[in-house]
Amino acid sequence: MAELRAPDECGVPDPMPFMHPTLRENYGKWVFHSHPKPGVLYHRAENGAEVWTVKFGTARQLDGYTIRLLCDLADKHADGHMRFTARSNVEFMLTAESKIEPLIKDLNSHGFPVGGTANSVTMISHTQGFLHCDIPGTDASGVVKALMDELHEEFIKCEMPNRVKISTSCCEINCGGQADIAVIMQHTKPPKINHDLVANVCERPTVVARCPVAAIRPALVNGKPSLEVDEKKCICCGACFPPCPPMAINDPEHSKIAIWVGGKNSNARSKPTFHKLVAAGLPNNLPRWPEVGAVVKKILTVYKADAQPWERMADWIDRIGWPRFFEKTGLPFTKYHIDDWRGSRTTLNASTHIRF
Amino acid sequence: MAKKLHDTPMLDQLESGPWPSFVTGLKREAAKKDIMVDLLGQLETSYETKKGYWKGGTVGVFGYGGGVIPRFTELKDENENPLFPDAAEFHTLRIQPPAGMHYDTATLRKFADIWDKYGSGLIGLHGQSGDIMMQGCSTANVQPAWEEINAMGFDMGGAGPALRTSMSCVGAARCEMSCYDEARALRTIINANIDDMHRPALPYKFKFKFSGCPNDCVNSIQRSDMATIGTWRDNIQVNEQLARDYLKGHGMDKLVNDVISKCPTRAITLRNKADAISGDSISTVAVDDQHVIQIENHDCVRCMHCLNVMPGALLPGKDKGVTILVGGKSVLKIGATMGTVVIPFMKLESEEDFEKLNELSRNIIDFFAENALEHERTGEMIERIGLVNFLEGLDLDIDPNMVNHPRANPYVRMDGWDEEVEKANERKAAA
Numbered sequence: 001m002a003e004l005r006a007p008d009e010c011g012v013p014d015p016m017p018f019m020h021p022t023l024r025e026n027y028g029k030w031v032f033h034s035h036p037k038p039g040v041l042y043h044r045a046e047n048g049a050e051v052w053t054v055k056f057g058t059a060r061q062l063d064g065y066t067i068r069l070l071c072d073l074a075d076k077h078a079d080g081h082m083r084f085t086a087r088s089n090v091e092f093m094l095t096a097e098s099k100i101e102p103l104i105k106d107l108n109s110h111g112f113p114v115g116g117t118a119n120s121v122t123m124i125s126h127t128q129g130f131l132h133c134d135i136p137g138t139d140a141s142g143v144v145k146a147l148m149d150e151l152h153e154e155f156i157k158c159e160m161p162n163r164v165k166i167s168t169s170c171c172e173i174n175c176g177g178q179a180d181i182a183v184i185m186q187h188t189k190p191p192k193i194n195h196d197l198v199a200n201v202c203e204r205p206t207v208v209a210r211c212p213v214a215a216i217r218p219a220l221v222n223g224k225p226s227l228e229v230d231e232k233k234c235i236c237c238g239a240c241f242p243p244c245p246p247m248a249i250n251d252p253e254h255s256k257i258a259i260w261v262g263g264k265n266s267n268a269r270s271k272p273t274f275h276k277l278v279a280a281g282l283p284n285n286l287p288r289w290p291e292v293g294a295v296v297k298k299i300l301t302v303y304k305a306d307a308q309p310w311e312r313m314a315d316w317i318d319r320i321g322w323p324r325f326f327e328k329t330g331l332p333f334t335k336y337h338i339d340d341w342r343g344s345r346t347t348l349n350a351s352t353h354i355r356f
Numbered sequence: 357m358a359k360k361l362h363d364t365p366m367l368d369q370l371e372s373g374p375w376p377s378f379v380t381g382l383k384r385e386a387a388k389k390d391i392m393v394d395l396l397g398q399l400e401t402s403y404e405t406k407k408g409y410w411k412g413g414t415v416g417v418f419g420y421g422g423g424v425i426p427r428f429t430e431l432k433d434e435n436e437n438p439l440f441p442d443a444a445e446f447h448t449l450r451i452q453p454p455a456g457m458h459y460d461t462a463t464l465r466k467f468a469d470i471w472d473k474y475g476s477g478l479i480g481l482h483g484q485s486g487d488i489m490m491q492g493c494s495t496a497n498v499q500p501a502w503e504e505i506n507a508m509g510f511d512m513g514g515a516g517p518a519l520r521t522s523m524s525c526v527g528a529a530r531c532e533m534s535c536y537d538e539a540r541a542l543r544t545i546i547n548a549n550i551d552d553m554h555r556p557a558l559p560y561k562f563k564f565k566f567s568g569c570p571n572d573c574v575n576s577i578q579r580s581d582m583a584t585i586g587t588w589r590d591n592i593q594v595n596e597q598l599a600r601d602y603l604k605g606h607g608m609d610k611l612v613n614d615v616i617s618k619c620p621t622r623a624i625t626l627r628n629k630a631d632a633i634s635g636d637s638i639s640t641v642a643v644d645d646q647h648v649i650q651i652e653n654h655d656c657v658r659c660m661h662c663l664n665v666m667p668g669a670l671l672p673g674k675d676k677g678v679t680i681l682v683g684g685k686s687v688l689k690i691g692a693t694m695g696t697v698v699i700p701f702m703k704l705e706s707e708e709d710f711e712k713l714n715e716l717s718r719n720i721i722d723f724f725a726e727n728a729l730e731h732e733r734t735g736e737m738i739e740r741i742g743l744v745n746f747l748e749g750l751d752l753d754i755d756p757n758m759v760n761h762p763r764a765n766p767y768v769r770m771d772g773w774d775e776e777v778e779k780a781n782e783r784k785a786a787a
Contacts, residue, residue: 004418005503009554010511011547012522015454015539018463019529028528028537032598032668043530044668051530061491063381064477067468071461082464084457084481086523086574093530111376127484130402131395132427132448132491134410139402141378142370149373174686175484178578210731212689239688245411252406265578267570268661269620272577274692286403287366310614310665341691 020081020093022051038158039114040100052094054078054103056112057123057148057155060088061131061141069110077103087123087165089116113156119309121154121164121300127175135242136170137185137255138284143168146288147183150297161307161316164300165263171250172237178263180313181296182275185284186258190234191247198226202244210239257282259295261325262314273314279331295331302328321355358390359442366403367396385477391492392476394440398431401439415447415495417502420554423450423512424498445494446476450487450513451505452521452546455539456529457482466508474501485563486523487513511550517731518556519721520563522546527568527586533663534568535586535676536704542566544710545717552721559728562721569672570660576684576695581734582720583681583695584704584713588673591653592663594641599669603643611643615665623655624662641669677703678713682720682746683735693735698747700757716750723749753783 016024026045034042041053058066070090074082077099078092085091090112094100104114116122124147127133129140147166154160167176168183176182198204204227208216215233219226227247229240238249249255259282263275278299282291306328307316317325326333339347361383370379382399386392398409415426425448431439438444453459467488471477476492483489488510493501502512513521522545525531527538545564552558565576568586576583603611616624627633632640632648639651651662653673663670680702681695699716703709720734727749728737738746747754756762 004499005506007417007419007502007512007554008506008509009550010506010509011550012452012511012543013454013509014543015456015458015529018454018458018460019456020458023458023529028534030528030530030532030534031595031671032532034667043532053530057376058481059376059378059381061378061381061478061480063385064468064472064479065384066376066381067464067479071465071468074461080461082459082461083526083529084453084459086486086525088481111374113374113376125484128480130399130408132410132425132446133408134412134427136408138406139399142367142403145370145373145375145377145379148375152374173688174692177484177575177686178692206730210689237687250407255406263578265572265575267572267577267657267659268664269618269659272572272694274578274694284406286406287369308613309610310618310661343691 018081020051020079020083022049022095023093025049026051035118035158038120038156039104039117041117050095052097052100054092054094054100054107054114055085055089055116056092056107056114057089057116058112059141059145060123060126073103073106073110077106085116085123087116087125089123113152115156115158118158119160119162119164120156120158121151121160121166123155124148125165125167125176125179127168127170129170133170134245135173135238135250137187137238137250138170138257139286140168140170140176142287143183143289143292147293147296150293151300154300160300160304162310162312164303164313166296178265178275180261180263180275181299182260182263183292183296184258184260185255186280187236187238187249187251187255188281189251189254190229190231190236191238191240191249192251193227193229194246194248195221195224195226197246198244199224201246202227207240207244207247210243212237212239216240252284255284256280257284257289257292259292259299261299262317264312264314266312269310269312269315270318277337278325278329280336298331299329324355358386358388358393361386361393362397362400364396364400367400382478388472389476390442391446391494392443392478394443395446395476395492397440398429398443401431410446415498417499417512420512422515422518422554422556424448425450425515426495443492446491447493447495447498449490449493449498449502449505450483450485450515450521451490451510452513453482453486453488455522455524455542456526457486458529463508467505470501470504474504483521485513485521487521512554514553514556514561516556517558517560518554518562519546519549519552519558520561521553522564522566523574524566525568525573527566531568532668532671533571533586533660535588535672536568536678538566538568538586540710541584541678541704541713544714548714549718549721558721558725560731560733562724562734564717570658571664577681578684578692578694579686580684580695581682581724582717583684585679585681586672586676587658587679587701588676589701590673590675591637592639592651592656593671593673594639595669595671596641599641599643599649599666602666602669603647611649615662616649618661618665620659620661621655621657623652623657625650625652639670676705677701680716683733683738685733685735689731690736690739693739695735696738696743697755697758698750698752700755719750
């Protein structure tokens with residue numbers, strides 16, 4: 001075996017050498033921004049230095065050709081620098097207003113949508129799915145591609161009341177995160193256990209401890225040590241599956257898709273909020289998930305028409321109330337919308353505040 | 357030239373439409389690399405059967421215990437031979453980006469070249485924790501690929517029960533809302549605790565995130581065990597020219613409906629100039645010759661709304677610092693929890709300030725390591741032991757900013773009341 005090189009434990013790189021020079025020179029000295037048009041931001045520093053940022057969407061999963069194409073475009077238009085946002089958009093920084101239109105033309109000719117700023121529907125924060133996850137109920141990149149095709153116009157225009165952040169997650173662990181609209185896999189059946197494998201693959205006490213409702217217990221099945229699930233207690237969350245793959249939770253038919261709305265991480269106006277369940281039981285209909293797209297678009301259409309400027313999804317629902325949210329979107333309100341998890345009493349209406 | 361592509365009728369349907377297609381990208385790599393031909397084969401199978409076919413394992417690099425996400429195919433024939441042998445190993449290397457995700461093109465090209473040489477060519481920019489995801493590597497190629505990446509000055513990210521890769525917003529690099537040097541804070545904490553990233557030995561994952569202001573663009577309250585968020589203590593700064601420009605451009609109805617009536621604590625008032633009030637905690641700015649808006653800064657909760665709507669006209673104060681919140685996490689196991697305040701305000705400017713933040717982070721990780729149960733996140737631990745035990749363990753002062761409201765039930769033993777009142781008086785005297 002060849003001699004192995006000890007790692008250089010260098011940690012997080014200093015961003016300064018990588019940063020666009022105008023950003024580096026004015027670090028901590030910005031005083032103003034504006035939004036000249038969708039996909040374009042303008043920033044001014046205290047000494048009058050100016051920078052125009054052009055933001056555009058990508059597939060996030062980038063092949064070598066695309067990365068090199070981005071580099072060629074950044075060399076040609078943006079002094080050889082770029083940055084990525086937390087939602088996988090790319091930002092090119094320009095030092096003159098005159099550089100904006102030629103860049104946008106070039107980006108569009110290569111199929112990159114320019115937008116995602118301010119009150120648009122920005123890129124969907126998402127997970128790994130079938131491409132790389134070991135526990136996915138569905139794909140991630142495919143859902144995002146299908147949804148963003150549908151929402152493309154809302155990305156390149158800024159016509160929403162406020163910004164809209166969407167996320168997708170291929171299981172209930174919700175790696176995609178909280179969002180104005182979250183599209184999340186929801187299992188509806190308890191795990192199917194392959195009792196031949198449990199003893200060899202799973203550390204049983206660990207699996208028992210993972211269950212949020214204590215529905216799993218050790219058992220002897222067909223003479224082999226295994227685990228059993230109290231299916232009346234089971235909430236089908238899938239928490240047992242990662243530490244014990246023989247407890248198959250993913251089900252091509254019964255793993256459904258749920259939609260949640262009103263998550264907000266910003267402290268602006270109201271405190272941050274978690275998203276709330278509004279729809280479920282949607283089929284995992286690959287490769288384009290049309291039923292999911294239809295519900296997302298329906299919610300966005302009502303929000304766009306009904307919310308006041310600057311109201312995020314959560315602010316809007318807070319004003320109109322949940323009954324009217326369900327009425328306006330036409331989504332059915334069911335017993336599953338009423339929380340019974342710990343702390344759920346605080347989610348009930350302990351008042352006569354009712355809108356008629 | 358790679359081998360012939362498998363038929364992918366399902367994936368092919370994701371090549372049309374206006375949004376950039378990851379399938380088209382995968383196919384471009386598949387024209388060159390057998391690993392990507394077979395990856396497309398496995399992915400198409402997943403689309404047909406609605407099942408995932410990856411399992412984890414143990415793959416790493418010399419000297420580190422984490423940072424590689426191993427993936428071995430489970431799609432095998434009756435003789436245990438992989439159906440898609442060239443993608444039977446498809447590991448990911450998690451690499452930490454520069455704070456704020458800034459790049460020059462030479463660096464990105466180098467990543468692309470290394471991944472052409474050793475991997476599938478597919479790079480995710482970025483993962484949900486902020487990693488550069490170098491995806492699709494055979495077990496044999498992990499070490500040599502890593503050595504070339506490491507030689508560029510880039511280090512492995514976190515995975516498993518460890519300190520995780522961190523994120524900060526664009527912040528001071530290009531935002532007037534920035535209240536501290538986010539990149540410096542991120543690098544100070546992460547690089548000082550890097551051993552806990554590379555050698556996973558914590559009860560479960562631990563994440564730090566850094567946002568320059570309460571807009572919290574990297575979602576630190578919901579997604580990190582310790583959130584560092586910029587804020588300020590003094591009055592909102594004003595710029596009269598830009599305030600007048602706002603009114604000229606938007607009109608009085610927008611000023612009233614979008615700015616004043618959306619203030620969550622009713623801290624802003626519109627007044628005739630003649631009726632303007634004065635006081636140390638009032639920010640006043642004229643919006644035209646007749647009207648001023650006034651902000652009572654003691655009532656303001658620093659939510660950012662009015663600053664967002666009137667950029668430049670209203671700016672964070674000069675006495676900047678950070679609020680620290682602890683305990684944010686996602687669903688497993690008790691349900692999602694948000695971070696809650698453990699330090700309402702601390703300065704973050706001098707060398708000593710950053711050292712204090714660094715010490716706090718080290719103490720919190722140590723407390724977590726010693727007190728959390730296996731697979732328990734910090735937020736769950738605090739829920740189990742109570743916030744006060746956590747604060748006392750860390751020697752942090754209690755503060756009414758830590759609660760929405762005081763206790764609403766009498767179920768507590770309070771025979772230490774007099775001593776606690778004494779402590780409260782001491783804190784008051786020391787402040």
